[in-house]
Amino acid sequence: MSYQVFARKYRPQTFEDMIGQKAIVRTLQNAVKTGRVAQAYLFSGMRGVGKTTAARILAKALNCEKGPTPTPCGTCEFCRAIQEDRLVDVLEIDGASNTGIDNIRDLRELVQYKAMHSRNKVIIIDEVHQISKAAFNALLKTLEEPPANTVFIFATTELQKVPATIVSRCQVFEFKKVPLKEIAAHLAEIASKENLTLTPYGLDLLAGASDGSIRDGLSLLDQAAAFCGSTISDTDLNLILGTINRDLLFEFSSAVLAGAPDRIFSLTEKVIDSGYDLRTFHKRLVGHFRDLLIVRTMSKPAELLHLAESDLAAFRAEAGKAGEEDLLRILQALQDGEPALKYSTQPQIAFETLLVKLCHFPKLVELKDILAGMEAPASKSGPAMAPAGARPAVSTPASSSAPAARPSLTPAPTASVAARAARSGIGREETKAASPPPAPPAALDLNAARAAQQERMAEREAALRDPRVLKIQEKLKGRAVSVEDPRSRRSGNEEK
Secondary structure, eight states: OOOOOHHHHTOOOSGGGOOSOHHHHHHHHHHHHHTOOOSEEEEEOSTTSSHHHHHHHHHHHHHOTTOSOSSOOSOSHHHHHHHTTOOTTEEEEETTTOOSHHHHHHHHHHHTSOOSSSSOEEEEEESGGGSOHHHHHHHHHHHHSOOTTEEEEEEESOGGGSOHHHHTTSEEEEOOOOOHHHHHHHHHHHHHHTTOBOOHHHHHHHHHHHTTOHHHHHHHHHHHHHHHTTBOOHHHHHHHHTOOOHHHHHHHHHHHHHTOTHHHHHHHHHHHHTTOOHHHHHHHHHHHHHHHHHHHHOSOGGGTSOOOHHHHHHHHHHHTTSOHHHHHHHHHHHHHTHHHHHHOSOHHHHHHHHHHHHHTGGGOOOHHHHHHHHHSOOOTTSOOOOOTTOOOOOOOOTTOOSOOOOOOOSOOOOHHHHHHHHHHOTTHHHHHHHSOOOOOGGGOOHHHHHHHHHHHHHHHHHHHTOHHHHHHHHHHTTSOOOOOOHHHHHHHHHHO
């Protein structure tokens, strides 16, 4: 078969072609340029981020006819032989199939001989963590003091399984996940070379499904091209990748922001009929509301979201239906509801309950608004509520010929003073004398009755908050204490 998949066809051949590993590329180039090449390197990281590719490029940089050079030509005999995997001095071994100590012994004997054709002998061991412990121990001495012009390059996806004795003898480079924007840009470049047509949203779907792996992204693009041909639509990509349709996400967000819980149940059935897992859909819904919050908050969301202008306009319209606080509250509730959905035996009910709860969020009133409504004065048409602690207003009927009572100049006692007087009995007569005579029930209007009731409630609350009462209550906890009436104590002193 003459066809070559995108992952092999567009594999980087120089350090400059590598994507997303700038720090590692710069370190290796400077090491070759200054002659500071170590005897052993250990490349770790997830799949498809360039570990084996970097090892091959380093082998070409060390053996190029114009080198050692940080920029191998790629056209000389040694570069082409390494690229085609036919140079005997560059040995690439699979660690999964060479795990035993006998394999390492053969490798040690092979390393003792100098390079036959090229300048340096390079040993590349992929998935090195699968080598046995005894084989690692047999390699320690050779790895620490290898023969001249011999370089070991190890690659692994599980660095924690490599013995510390091996790690300490190598220069360790940790390859990071490739950012989604760089993957999308690289896929767009490959699609242009292959005459493939994709939307920016389609590129974003492929980059998101690759999960930071360049090789996975190229494989998915190859699969989409085989399914769709030269024109790859977003609908076909959703079908291939099994991703959530964006229109369905917008239907859910519109129902939540509009406060329409009746639409949640039919939309949930639509999700189930489409074959989506509710937990996966919940995760995608969280990302959708995050995008809405970004669009609502940032002045230039295109710098963070890889969206076309038409898609960005749709997000702006949807985000404009709610404020930043509302979107943040919904996003927080979705995250808090994830454990219940994850461990529920009935995920559909848990999902519907959570979404219906979100639909009622627009009806919530903030606490400060409630307090402001309680402190606001009553309407002009209704009677004014007297503040707590105020003296009740006394009014005489219009038909009564009795003269109006003269207001007393003695100030009304505060709630705390009245409470202390009521408890101790001291000054009770004075308090009674200072208070105006109670008006007949017929002379009190509704407003006065309310004010009197509020005054009594305020006096009672003040009495309960008195420090002496609180102190007595603390002493009474857990034991029975007899409290002597202060009036009886005073009467006893008088008799004496």
